[in-house]
Amino acid sequence: MEGIQLIKNMPFSEAVQMAGLVEYQDGQVISRTITQRDDLSITLFAFDKGEAISSHSSPGDALAYVMDGTAEITIGEKKISAKKGETVVMPANIPHGLEATEAFKMLLIVVKPQF
Template structure:
């Protein structure tokens, strides 16, 4: 059975000046895991997704429409929930998209 081992997720996220960078880390059985890297001041505008998702902030500070975003912040978002995020400092987060409920 194959597996993927990542010792340090931070090494998978490269913050680029004035950009939001997204990278697919894994896809299997309807679950997709992405890492996002935001430069300070960058944002994802309000949107919703067709699938539920789990968001975990790895580093940096930001604001979610749902609340504060700092290392250790964990959010479950049901499908259809409108949300946005703005990085107040360089920010990395993990997003796990789940199969439809």
């Protein structure tokens, strides 16, 4: 496996402030893919206030770690206000979505079953 880069779009062998790897932009959602495989994806997001991801479902569990700001995360019929330093797990196959109630950054990890 030598020479295969599994993690991308971030520096190696140094300490990095994750939240600084994505920047806010007016009226936009900015993303930066860290890794993307059939069974795992890790992505950084920066949402301007009011930006959203509409309700959808995924075959994998999704872990959202809030790095900055606040978002309202909806899982099924349940609404959760998540702020900096908090983590929310969205279970597989349950509709979920989110809206930035203020400018908001998150690290999203989606783990899917391997078949």
